[in-house]
Amino acid sequence: MTVIDCAGDNEIALELENYLKNLGFDAKAEESLVTVDKTNVENTVNLFLKETVRTEYKIRNLDSTHFLLSKEVTIEDLDLLSCEMCGYVLSNEIELMNHRRLHGSV
Numbered sequence: 001m002t003v004i005d006c007a008g009d010n011e012i013a014l015e016l017e018n019y020l021k022n023l024g025f026d027a028k029a030e031e032s033l034v035t036v037d038k039t040n041v042e043n044t045v046n047l048f049l050k051e052t053v054r055t056e057y058k059i060r061n062l063d064s065t066h067f068l069l070s071k072e073v074t075i076e077d078l079d080l081l082s083c084e085m086c087g088y089v090l091s092n093e094i095e096l097m098n099h100r101r102l103h104g105s106v
Helices: 010-022 042-051 093-102
Strands: 002-005 027-030 033-036 057-063 066-071
Touching: 010 027, 010 033, 010 042, 042 057, 042 066
Parallel strands: 002 066
Antiparallel strands: 002 033, 027 033, 057 066
């Protein structure tokens, strides 16, 4: 049994449940969680995303029986900045400049 967490998106969970059922899988959506009787669902969910033109979504394997289906959002979309040397995330330019000094640059 596998659980796919649709990150609070009940609508995509219902669509995924119907898609999986149409392929012959035993699937059930409860709010934004979809349980399916298949263990390796990553390829099937990727096909679902491709066929429904949801290119902004990604499926991530959390462990052997849990997956996360969610939109990819960049830190820039959240108005955050990241250090180009180490990837540390900061909320504004001043913090970023101070952080860069820790690396010995600027």
